[in-house]
Amino acid sequence: xxxxxxxxxxxxxxSLAFASLFFLIGIVFILVKESIPIISEINxxxxxxxxxxxxxxxxxxxxxxxxxxxxxxxxxxxxxxCIPLGVxxxxxxxxxxxxxxxxxxxxxxxxxxxxxxxxxxxFGMLIAAPFIQKIFNIPTGLCALTASVMLGIMAxxxxxxxxxxxxxxxxxxxxxxxxxxxANRIQTLFKVIIPAAASGISTxxxxxxxxxxxxxxxxxxVSGGAAVVAKSFFVPVRPMTSTIAAEMGEAAVxxxxxxxxxxxxxxxxxxxxxxxAGAEHISKKYRIKLGLGR
Amino acid sequence: xxxxxxxxxxxxxxxxxxxxTLFFLALIIYFIFAKGISVISWEFLTCAPRKAMxxxxxxxxxxxxxxxxxxxxxxxxxxxxSCAIYLNEYNPSGFIVNAVRIGVNNLAGVPSVVFGLxxxxxxxxxxxxxxxxxxxxxxLGILILPAIISASQEALTAVPQSVREASLALGATKLQTxxxxxxxxxxxxIMTGVILSIGRAAGETAPILFTAAAFYKRGYPDSPFxxxxxxPYHIYALMTEGTRPELQTPIAYGCALLLLAIVLLISSAAxxxxxxxxxxxxx
Amino acid sequence: xxxxxxxxxxxLITALFAGNVFAGKVILEGSTTVLPIAQRAxxxxxxxxxxxxxxxxxxxSGVGINSLISGTCDIANSSREIKDSEIQAAASKGKSPKAFxxxxxxxxxxxNPKNPVSALSKKQISDIYxxxxxxxxxxxxxxxxxxxxxRDSASGTFESFSELALNKQxxxxxxxxxxxxxxxxxxxxxxxxxxxxxxxxxxxxSVKSVPIDGVTANKINxxxxxxxxxxxxxxxxxxxxxxEVKKFIDFLISSDGQAIVEQEGFIPVK
Numbered sequence: 001x002x003x004x005x006x007x008x009x010x011x012x013x014x015s016l017a018f019a020s021l022f023f024l025i026g027i028v029f030i031l032v033k034e035s036i037p038i039i040s041e042i043n044x045x046x047x048x049x050x051x052x053x054x055x056x057x058x059x060x061x062x063x064x065x066x067x068x069x070x071x072x073x074x075x076x077x078x079x080x081x082c083i084p085l086g087v088x089x090x091x092x093x094x095x096x097x098x099x100x101x102x103x104x105x106x107x108x109x110x111x112x113x114x115x116x117x118x119x120x121x122x123f124g125m126l127i128a129a130p131f132i133q134k135i136f137n138i139p140t141g142l143c144a145l146t147a148s149v150m151l152g153i154m155a156x157x158x159x160x161x162x163x164x165x166x167x168x169x170x171x172x173x174x175x176x177x178x179x180x181x182x183a184n185r186i187q188t189l190f191k192v193i194i195p196a197a198a199s200g201i202s203t204x205x206x207x208x209x210x211x212x213x214x215x216x217x218x219x220x221x222v223s224g225g226a227a228v229v230a231k232s233f234f235v236p237v238r239p240m241t242s243t244i245a246a247e248m249g250e251a252a253v254x255x256x257x258x259x260x261x262x263x264x265x266x267x268x269x270x271x272x273x274x275x276x277a278g279a280e281h282i283s284k285k286y287r288i289k290l291g292l293g294r
Numbered sequence: 295x296x297x298x299x300x301x302x303x304x305x306x307x308x309x310x311x312x313x314x315t316l317f318f319l320a321l322i323i324y325f326i327f328a329k330g331i332s333v334i335s336w337e338f339l340t341c342a343p344r345k346a347m348x349x350x351x352x353x354x355x356x357x358x359x360x361x362x363x364x365x366x367x368x369x370x371x372x373x374x375x376s377c378a379i380y381l382n383e384y385n386p387s388g389f390i391v392n393a394v395r396i397g398v399n400n401l402a403g404v405p406s407v408v409f410g411l412x413x414x415x416x417x418x419x420x421x422x423x424x425x426x427x428x429x430x431x432x433x434l435g436i437l438i439l440p441a442i443i444s445a446s447q448e449a450l451t452a453v454p455q456s457v458r459e460a461s462l463a464l465g466a467t468k469l470q471t472x473x474x475x476x477x478x479x480x481x482x483x484i485m486t487g488v489i490l491s492i493g494r495a496a497g498e499t500a501p502i503l504f505t506a507a508a509f510y511k512r513g514y515p516d517s518p519f520x521x522x523x524x525x526p527y528h529i530y531a532l533m534t535e536g537t538r539p540e541l542q543t544p545i546a547y548g549c550a551l552l553l554l555a556i557v558l559l560i561s562s563a564a565x566x567x568x569x570x571x572x573x574x575x576x577x
Numbered sequence: 578x579x580x581x582x583x584x585x586x587x588x589l590i591t592a593l594f595a596g597n598v599f600a601g602k603v604i605l606e607g608s609t610t611v612l613p614i615a616q617r618a619x620x621x622x623x624x625x626x627x628x629x630x631x632x633x634x635x636x637x638s639g640v641g642i643n644s645l646i647s648g649t650c651d652i653a654n655s656s657r658e659i660k661d662s663e664i665q666a667a668a669s670k671g672k673s674p675k676a677f678x679x680x681x682x683x684x685x686x687x688x689n690p691k692n693p694v695s696a697l698s699k700k701q702i703s704d705i706y707x708x709x710x711x712x713x714x715x716x717x718x719x720x721x722x723x724x725x726x727x728r729d730s731a732s733g734t735f736e737s738f739s740e741l742a743l744n745k746q747x748x749x750x751x752x753x754x755x756x757x758x759x760x761x762x763x764x765x766x767x768x769x770x771x772x773x774x775x776x777x778x779x780x781x782x783s784v785k786s787v788p789i790d791g792v793t794a795n796k797i798n799x800x801x802x803x804x805x806x807x808x809x810x811x812x813x814x815x816x817x818x819x820x821e822v823k824k825f826i827d828f829l830i831s832s833d834g835q836a837i838v839e840q841e842g843f844i845p846v847k
Contacts, residue, residue, distance in 0.1 A: 005469070006467055006468060006469050009469055010380075010384060012376070013376045013377075013379055013380035013384065014380055014384070014386070016372075016373055016376035016377055016380065017376065017377040017380040017381060017386070017390070017394055018377075018393070018394065018397070019373045019374075019376075019377055019439065020377065020394065020397035020398045020401050020439055020440060020443060021393055021394060021396070021397030022397075023397075023401060023412075023436050023439065024396075024397045024400055024401045024404075026412065026416070027401075027404060027408065027409075027412045030411070030412050030415045030416060031408070031411065031412075034411075034415055051750075052750070054747065056735065056736055057747075084311060085311050085314055085315050086311075086315070087311075088307065088308050088310070088311020088312065088315075089308075089311050089312040089315045089316075091308045091311070092308045092309055092311065092312040093312070095308070096305060096308060096309065105312075107562075107565045107566075107569065109315075110561070110565055111558060111561045111562050111565060112319050113561075114490070114493050114494065114497070114557050114558065114560075114561040115319070115322070115323075115497075115554065115557065115558070116496075116497025116498070116499070116526055116553055116554070116557055117406075117497070117498075117499070117500075118497065118499045118526040118529050118530060118550075118553070119322070119326065119497075119529075119550050119553065119554050120322070121530075122326075122529055122533065122546065122550050123322045123325060123326065123550075125533060126543065127325055130767060133767065133768075139722070139724040139768050139769075139770060139771065140724065140753060140764055140767070140768050140771075141767070142753070142760075142764065153315075153318045153319070153322070156315050156318075156319075157319075160315065184297055184298075184301055185301060186297075186300060186301040186304040186305070187297075189304070190304075207403075210403050213405070214403075214404070214405025214406065214407070214408070215405070216405065216406060216407040216499070216500040217499045217500055217526070217530065220530075221530070221533065221534075224753050224754075224755075225729065225753065225754040225755055226750075226751065226752060226753050226754050227750070227754060228750045228751055235751070236753045236754075238754065241405060241407050241500070244407050244410075244411065245407055245410075245500055245503055246729060247729070248410070248411070248414065248503070248504050249503070249504060249635065249636040249637065249640055250636055250637030250639060250640055250729075251639075251640075252639050252640070252643045253419065253643060253647075261411075262411060262415075265407070265408050265411045268405050268407070268408060269404060269405070269408050272403045272404060272405055273400060273403070275403065276399060276400050276402075276403040277400075280399060343620075344620065345617075345620075346613055346616055346617040346620070346841065347616065424649055425634070425649070508632050508633065508634050509612060509616065509633050509634055509635045510616045510619060510620075510632070510633040511631075511632045511633070512619075512620070512623055512630070512631075513630070516630070520632070521604070521632050521634065531635070533759070533760075534757040534759055534760055535609055535612055535613075535635060535757055535758075535759060539759055539762065539763060540781075
């Protein structure tokens with residue numbers, strides 16, 4: 001009797017263990033299923049490279065090239081802020097902070113990583129955008145630059161936290177060997193520790209980028225929302241995520257517009273999938289390199 | 295000598311990076327607190343919005359956020375724990391471990407708005423739950439599932455093997471061992487993961503945008519199928535809809551302060567809890 | 578932990594059954610233009626009828642009508658008339674949307690208060706929005722670049738404006754597409770060379786409403802039908818309304834309801 005119960009529980013647990021995989025596959029299935037009609041509706045290349053996004057016209061014009069470029073532009077801008085600051089802060093915590101400082105800084109950064117994206121969007125809209133408009137003297141502060149700045153700041157804690165983990169997992173012996181050879185601290189840091197932690201740092205950057213590309217509410221509130229191929233950081237843009245968030249509420253179920261939004265979701269999903277696979281690949285290699293595990 | 299200068303410059307730059315980071319984050323928190331604190335009052339916390347969202351409180355939004363978050367945890371916790379227990383205690387084959395790991399890692403990286411699309415297509419439309427607490431909770435549940443699995447797994451791994459062996463030696467079955475000894479020992483770690491997930495779920499907006507959120511509703515959700523207001527969505531709605539920005543913006547500041555305070559308190563609690571119990575097994 | 582879960586699930590289950598006691602449940606969904614009226618009306622209606630439970634959701638006019646057709650809302654708010662295709666879709670599901678005009682709305686063209694331009698013609702508006710005029714000096718203003726601001730290409734207000742003002746021509750692609758009336762008003766008030774359009778309920782002191790062909794966007798001109806960019810706002814019910822839905826619509830059309838319409842800056846139909 002007892003055995004019977006144990007067996008049932010085990011089978012139950014086995015099936016539940018696949019829940020995450022099941023949902024992942026479910027998401028892929030739904031995205032693909034809801035996207036397919038758009039491919040039969042319009043030429044796939046036209047969808048991907050079309051420069052006109054007028055979903056409510058009759059017939060709708062659904063070219064998402066401006067949306068893709070907007071996402072890339074904003075991501076590039078955000079990365080150029082969060083990489084130096086995030087990695088720099090990690091270096092400080094790892095190398096310069098004393099034990100006491102470290103004890104406060106590490107958890108602090110982790111806590112700050114939890115600030116909701118809507119708060120960044122809200123701050124960006126009310127405070128950062130008017131400020132940026134004034135100092136650059138541009139027509140509107142709701143533009144790619146503001147979105148980049150807000151997303152860049154948002155991603156710093158992620159980058160710092162993972163980079164610091166990578167830095168602190170570099171064996172102490174590396175550092176000691178370097179000092180023994182007469183290198184000073186900064187030489188050791190840049191020639192020994194950073195190269196040894198390079199793949200961990202890259203992982204942090206890729207994961208930061210993945211978070212930036214997928215971020216929705218912040219860009220929805222501060223990016224301005226013009227569906228044009230942006231030629232500079234000072235113009236409003238409409239990234240993919242904010243397009244979905246802004247228009248899904250207005251698209252009629254089953255219309256080409258509805259399917260197009262799912263197709264944008266699919267593209268977003270694929271981009272983050274590639275990022276995550278890249279991060280995984282690098283971090284696996286890195287464990288082998290430092291002899292830290294399987 | 296030259297080396298010394300280079301070293302100092304390097305350190306100064308690194309220090310500036312940290313200071314800039316802390317400065318930006320402190321700036322955001324400061325502005326939200328400074329402008330939001332004057333709005334917070336007993337009425338703000340306990341009343342429904344009045345006069346076209348220009349007066350009154352945000353109680354329905356607070357309640358909605360609590361319901362959505364609890365719903366998400368009720369859904370994700372048993373699922374995530376089962377998954378972690380299976381992986382950790384039943385020694386599945388390498389294939390299964392890998393498959394699940396791929397699932398968890400990639401699910402964790404899916405953009406939140408994509409979860410929203412999934413929730414819309416599956417819970418709202420296909421299963422017919424409509425725009426409701428239920429749809430929103432399930433969507434948020436899937437969103438926090440990977441975090442709960444990872445945290446539970448970590449906590450279970452930290453339970454020393456000797457604890458299990460002792461229990462088995464006393465004649466307990468595997469299931470009894472897991473339920474009576476392994477889970478209780480791993481509970482603080484699991485709770486840390488759960489609390490962190492609560493913080494995440496409470497702050498998410500995009501997944502509930504088309505699955506749960508209502509612009510205006512008085513009172514509290516009276517069934518799992520009713521729509522709710524939610525704090526993060528309310529901030530967005532106040533900033534983008536309505537005709538009185540000058541009166542709505544202060545309320546939005548109040549909401550942002552509330553949300554920020556809730557999320558920061560929750561994640562501080564989780565991290566303090568982890569640091570406390572984390573040491574327990576290491577020693 | 579266990580007992581905690583038990584308590585919460587018990588609470589949820591109780592809530593589930595308790596919930597069905599309320600019969601007066603009405604869900605309104607659709608147009609962001611109608612949203613302030615609907616919200617305020619729901620508020621006052623519930624003050625007067627304690628058993629009523631009214632939920633208001635945003636979205637576009639199309640969404641509201643779609644939800645009405647699929648049965649997920651009771652009243653669809655719309656800033657445009659229902660389309661033929663939507664009537665057919667409704668008929669195929671056994672629904673027959675019935676229209677109620679609950680208010681009139683004018684789409685006001687707004688510029689920054691510092692802008693010296695104080696009159697524009699219909700032609701100029703259409704030229705500005707299609708990109709034929711790009712500098713204020715071409716429209717009687719200073720030598721300054723025109724920052725064109727438009728509603729989201731997915732919104733009902735965008736559809737109305739492009740029909741009423743642009744004769745369905747395409748808005749210049751460099752226009753700033755904003756997601757709501759309020760963000761347009763805010764952006765125009767912050768941006769010197771900006772021009773935008775909003776429902777007249779959104780005109781405030783922080784922006785300047787520009788007369789079109791000499792006609793100001795105000796109550797009298799909209800009611801007289803002389804203001805060119807005006808439109809009725811609708812609520813659609815499924816068939817002849819009954820019960821709480823009927824009571825709510827009756828309330829909105831009554832003088833009390835129309836007072837709300839006026840307070841929110843729209844034009845009462847009575």
